[in-house]
Amino acid sequence: MSEKRTFWICLLALVVALPLAFVVRAWESLREGHWLATQKAEIVVEDGAGQAFAGGQWKLLDMRRLPRTNDARVILAEFEASPTDPAVLSQGACRVRLIDSEGRRFEPVTLTEPIVREMYPEVAERPRCGVLAFTDAKTGATVRMAESFIVPAEARDLSLRIEFPGASDETLIFK
Amino acid sequence: MPVVQRSKIRQRLLIMLVTGIGGMAAAAVSFATAVYDAANPVPAVTAAKGEAIDTGRWRVTINDATMASVPPTGTKPFEPKRFLMVDIELDNRSVTTSNAFMNLIAIKDERVIASPKPVYYLARDKWIASAINPNMPEKLIAVWEWPADRPEPEKVSLSIGKQIYKPRDNLYGAPNWFDDGEAAVVELAVTQDTGSSEQ
Amino acid sequence: MSALRALLLSVSAIAALYAMRSSTPGYGDITAPIAVRGAVGERVESRDFAFGAANVHLARQVRVESFGRIKEYSTSGIWLIIEGAAVAKTETMTLTSAEWLAGNGLRYELSQRFSTVPGYLPTERLEPGLPRPVLLAFELPEAAVDKGTLLVARSLVMPLAEELWITLGDKQPTDIKPSVTIARGSSGTPWTLAAR
Numbered sequence: 001m002s003e004k005r006t007f008w009i010c011l012l013a014l015v016v017a018l019p020l021a022f023v024v025r026a027w028e029s030l031r032e033g034h035w036l037a038t039q040k041a042e043i044v045v046e047d048g049a050g051q052a053f054a055g056g057q058w059k060l061l062d063m064r065r066l067p068r069t070n071d072a073r074v075i076l077a078e079f080e081a082s083p084t085d086p087a088v089l090s091q092g093a094c095r096v097r098l099i100d101s102e103g104r105r106f107e108p109v110t111l112t113e114p115i116v117r118e119m120y121p122e123v124a125e126r127p128r129c130g131v132l133a134f135t136d137a138k139t140g141a142t143v144r145m146a147e148s149f150i151v152p153a154e155a156r157d158l159s160l161r162i163e164f165p166g167a168s169d170e171t172l173i174f175k
Numbered sequence: 176m177p178v179v180q181r182s183k184i185r186q187r188l189l190i191m192l193v194t195g196i197g198g199m200a201a202a203a204v205s206f207a208t209a210v211y212d213a214a215n216p217v218p219a220v221t222a223a224k225g226e227a228i229d230t231g232r233w234r235v236t237i238n239d240a241t242m243a244s245v246p247p248t249g250t251k252p253f254e255p256k257r258f259l260m261v262d263i264e265l266d267n268r269s270v271t272t273s274n275a276f277m278n279l280i281a282i283k284d285e286r287v288i289a290s291p292k293p294v295y296y297l298a299r300d301k302w303i304a305s306a307i308n309p310n311m312p313e314k315l316i317a318v319w320e321w322p323a324d325r326p327e328p329e330k331v332s333l334s335i336g337k338q339i340y341k342p343r344d345n346l347y348g349a350p351n352w353f354d355d356g357e358a359a360v361v362e363l364a365v366t367q368d369t370g371s372s373e374q
Numbered sequence: 375m376s377a378l379r380a381l382l383l384s385v386s387a388i389a390a391l392y393a394m395r396s397s398t399p400g401y402g403d404i405t406a407p408i409a410v411r412g413a414v415g416e417r418v419e420s421r422d423f424a425f426g427a428a429n430v431h432l433a434r435q436v437r438v439e440s441f442g443r444i445k446e447y448s449t450s451g452i453w454l455i456i457e458g459a460a461v462a463k464t465e466t467m468t469l470t471s472a473e474w475l476a477g478n479g480l481r482y483e484l485s486q487r488f489s490t491v492p493g494y495l496p497t498e499r500l501e502p503g504l505p506r507p508v509l510l511a512f513e514l515p516e517a518a519v520d521k522g523t524l525l526v527a528r529s530l531v532m533p534l535a536e537e538l539w540i541t542l543g544d545k546q547p548t549d550i551k552p553s554v555t556i557a558r559g560s561s562g563t564p565w566t567l568a569a570r
Contacts, residue, residue: 072504104502107466152503271473272483300448305486310515311451342400349401 040163041170054168055088056081060160061144063174066115068150074113075106075149077160078123079174082142083134092167094129098149099173101157108147116148129162219334222359230358232269232338233276234312237361238262242327243368247296247316257321259331259365262298266312269352274306275338280317283334283360293317333361407527407537414456414524414545420536423467423500425508425526427458427540431569432519432550436511439557440490447487449513452550456510456524457567462500470496471530474512475539477521485511491556493564495526507564509556519546 045051050059058081066074075098083089098106108128117124126146127133133143151158160174222228228235240261245251247260265276277295295304298314307313321327337358342350412418417426432454436447447453460469472484472495488494488511495508510524519542527537551569559566 072501100502104463105465106501150501150504152501155503270479271481299450300446302447302487306483308451308482308513308515309480310518311513313450347401349405 042173043170044173044175046175051172052084053162053170053172054092054164055085056083058162058172060174063158063160064120066113066119068113068115071153073151073153073155074115075151075158076116076120076123076146077149078126078144078146079129079160079162080142080144081134086134088167089134090131092164093131094133095163095165096129096147097161097163098151099159099161100151100155102155104155105161106149106151108149113148113150219357219360222335222361224361224363227264228335228359228361230279230335230337231340231355232267232273232352233279234266234268235276235279235335235358236264237280237333237335237363238264240331240363240365241368242321242365246294246318247298247301249301257323257327259319259321259328260368261293261317261319261331261333261363263315263317264312265307265315267307267309269309269340272306272308275352276307279336279338281334281336282319283332291320293319327367328365331363331365333363335359335361405533407532407535409539410536411539411541413541413543415543418538418540420538422464422528422536423460423462423469425458425460425469425538425540427456427510427524427545429457429567430542430545430547431455431457431554431567432547433552433554433569434550435553437553437555438488438491439555444555445490451513451515452519453485453554454512454514454519455554455556455567458508458510459505460495460498460500460508460526461505462502464502466499466501467528468496468499469508469526469528471525471527471537472496472510473525474514474518475523475525476514476518478518480518481525482512482514482518485513487513491565492558509565516550 043051043053045058045060048060050057052058059079061078061080062076063078064076066076068074077096077098081089096108098108100106112124123146126144128147129145133145162172162174164172222237225236225238228237238261240259243258243260244255246258259282261280263280267273267276277292280293294317296302296316296318297304298316304313304315335358337355338352339355340350340352344351344353410418410420414427414430417424432452434452435449436453436455438445438447454474474482476482484495491509491511493507493509495510498506498508500506514522522542524540524542525537526540528535553570555568555570557566557568558564
């Protein structure tokens, strides 16, 4: 009788223990998946207004559309940030993307496009958004930055998306 | 009734004794062999010049060694330098293209503390070699820049590494190649290149 | 009788475990890229990018002309050169992995010997919606061309991503040219390819 009881208890314990083992093993992955799936908070800014973000006051100055080839255009985005907390600003790494109406993500080009140098030489000299731009930034002094992108001619409703991992969990979006 | 009971207990005791002694013996043997292996390292296999060495992933043949002042590209360096050049033949026996051979061959010399990694050139067009394809044996030249403060060698010992394939590794169960000590040691006489023959 | 039964049971249990062990796919198989099949001459689509191979050439030697200088690349097998076009669909990317899977299962990576060839696949940055002409070159033994497949993916180390499997089909070249010259193109095309 007692042997039979032990058998059943063991079987029942197995029913509990097996799924528990799965959950314990997958726990880290589940948490990571949840963290990846949750939408980061977005701050949407329209009509060139200023916005506090990642230890600075940010503002989109201009977004120009320049010709490149028949089917491609250069987008020159000019924006500025006046540090309110330079320590926070210099901690993070700036990540800029351009998003179009179809949700396609464009990365900024690393070399300045010839057309930018030709038409807006003073903008071409501006630093790109990164640690270098903020190394000797003082509180209150504005840092002007420029990034250029190459997009198809039919790309519409472009918005500039700035992430600052390390300094802010939010995403700044200029429309 | 009590007789049956006693014999059962005795049987159990015997089983415990046998398994216990067997387990202990197995552990002792494995420990002893590990200690013995560590105390008596197997002497490295020596291979002759021009002999194909099976290293698992690669089939390597070591040919001539020369000291020269011009690298295989033929462009004389700005400052005078000496190069140890070893002709080798390589055959990739694995299923994919690989550049793992670059860590395969090292100079075996206690006095050279950290012998710098050699640069590999393709013998057929004297250009820096990239990864080697499977089923396409290639002739290469391994080039070490010889330190200026050391006398030029008359003999050099090269240690050829070994790699083994595991279909399932111990961490993920992923297939991969792993280093497995030394396949062979090759001792070579180094000839002097007068520099006039090569341009 | 009971001993025989126990023996039979344990033998069948060992057999079942062995069968399960040997039929379990390995980590490499579980995380392998997902194949999207296509052929030369058609646009093959994955979720993130599309690629189409147009022309296939075989040559004994490749000559690369850049800035007036010609560099010759020999091979102990033959050169397989593919001209095609690639486009990103969702984000800016570079297709860093291209392999030739021979009929016997051997994999040949894209040759890394060219550094100055315009439009070479792993150096070409692809913007979403803007197709770019791309060039690929492999060094192969002659027998590996037949029944081979071109594999193109974003990265070799991205598990469960999509990978294009492109067969030559009827576009397999019949002759091996002694030499192919690749030069920087003047207008429109990034390169020109001339066979001799």
